[in-house]
Amino acid sequence: MTPDRPATRPAAFARLPRPYRDLHILRSTVDAFGRAHWLLTERPPEPRREKPYDAVVVTVEDGRPYETHLSALQAAFPLFDALPDGGFVVADARSRADEEHVQVFDALGRLSWTFRxxxxxxxxxxxxxxxxWVGYFDEGVYGDDELSWPGLRRWSPTGDHLWTYHSVDGGGAISDCYALNVSGRSAWACAYTHFSVLEIRPDSGVKPRSNQVRGAKGLAVHGSRVALLGGYEDDHDRLVIGELTDTGVTPVTQGRLVRRDxxxxxxxxxxxRGARIYVQEEPFTEWDVLDIGPQSTPMG
Structure with missing residues (x-):
């Protein structure tokens, strides 16, 4: 990335309260309602997943923290998110075909469902x-588990299969789901190898738009405005702001996303999530946000 490209700084969004920072951070996320969550344990889980472990989810909403305790987690490489009823879903990124590696917990932290x-x-x-909404990387897409082969699927919180991506004209097959944005009931994706911007709506299917920005790992959309963040090698901090047409993405400005400092x-x-890309770096205690909505700050 050349230094003369205009820089955009994200805004501070949420911070893990200091009393919890001695715990081990397994994962952190921001949910569909703008709440930040950290999945914490006393120590890292066993790498062979032979022993279940307990964890606490610390949620920060409007600057106020609260806890949800989860018991008997199995995931060695967990991903997780919150459910609208106050519960949580935790999944192991890697699994064997005989494992029900997704655990769903209710708002009291009790295990309700398991599936794969x-x-x-x-x-x-x-x-x-x-x-x-589950996006898969290449080792899943080209692995032995046929559930991963499509590259992107949607499931109910009880494990019912609801939707599968199939290759469409202008969108191609998904070899690796690089970027996924979920907002409301819809999703947007940008995947290797075509890197088309895929608009996915449950009531109208998949609409692909051609895109020449390669390797983006972040994707935000507001109206006809789109942001693509990341790329290969020196373009890891590249930020492209573009316009969505009926058939493609037209780049308007190109710069870079820097830290707040x-x-x-x-x-x-x-x-x-929608118009926002939430950004987190080690030690994973803070979330920043890039917002391309109507109150966002232009590059420069």
């Missing part, structure tokens, strides 16, 4: 109705 959704999970995002970011986790 396939190996090689890259993204696990719930929508406002509680359905699970203006420095170059390192490795990070992203959660994409």
């Amino acid at each position: 959704v396939g190996d090689g999970i890259e993204h696990l995002l719930t929508d406002e109705a509680g359905d699970l 203006g420095s170059t970011p390192g490795r990070r986790r992203l959660v994409c």
Whole structure:
């Protein structure tokens, strides 16, 4: 990334309260309602998943924290999200075909359901109705578990299969679901190898739009405005703002997303929700946000 490209700084969004920072952070996310969650344990789980472990979810909503205690978790490489009723879903990113590697907990932290959704999970995002959108990386798509082969699926919170991505003209097959955005009841995706921007609505199917921005890991959409964050090698902090047409993405500006202090970011986790890309770097105690909605700050 060349230094003369205009820089955009995210805004501070949520912070893990200091009393919890001595615990081990397994994972963190921001849900469909804008609440930040951290999945915490006393120590890392056993790598062979032979022993279940207890965890606490610390939720920060409007600056106020509260806890939900979960028991007998199995995931060695957990992804998780919140459900509208106050419960949580936890899934192991890697699994064997005989494992029910998804655990659903109610609002009191009690285990309600277990099922499987396939190996090689890259993204696990719930929508406002509680359905699970699962995007898979290449080892799942090209692995032995046929549940992962389509690259993107939607499941109910009780494990019923609701929708599967199938290759469409202009969208191609999904080899690796690089970016996934879930907002309301709909989703957007950008996947290797075509990198088309896929608009997915339960009532109208998949609408692909051609896109020349390769390798983006973050995707935000507001009206006809779209943001694509990331890329290969020196473009890891690239931020492209574009316009959605009926058939494609037209880039308008290209810059870079920096830290709040203006420095170059390192490795990070992203959660994409509607007009927002939430950004988190090690030690994973804070979330920042890039918002391309009507109150967002332009690049420069």
